[in-house]
């Protein structure tokens with residue numbers, strides 16, 4: 850896997866704690882791409898780290914939304930749960946069929962997670978926050 854996702858300021862949502870998490874998550878995703886040639890155990894542990902950090906980030910993000918009285922909270926929580934489900938499903942398949950079998954799927958999921966979720970769902974929340982400020 851020769852993929853790499855670069856940080857771009859286009860991904861900034863303007864909430865420091867959330868942006869710091871997103872930057873860290875990109876680092877963890879790139880760690881997965883970097884370990885992909887090091888065998889299933891390495892990639893599995895890298896995905897495990899990403900999953901753990903992702904869960905912490907989602908919880909923190911949802912708390913900020915709750916405190917802000919965000920009306921889109923329910924849909925956002927649902928989307929987070931869906932992404933965790935997809936990550937965990939992929940880890941199971943990774944254990945069964947190996948990294949070669951899920952290569953393209955993994956890259957697609959990580960991109961969907963990162964770019965689409967931040968650019969869509971997270972930015973919509975950021976717009977709500979900034980409008981209120």
Ligand SMILES: [Fe+2]
Nearest residue numbers: 867910967971
């Ligand atoms: Fe986020």
Ligand SMILES: [Fe+2]
Nearest residue numbers: 910966970971
């Ligand atoms: Fe989010």
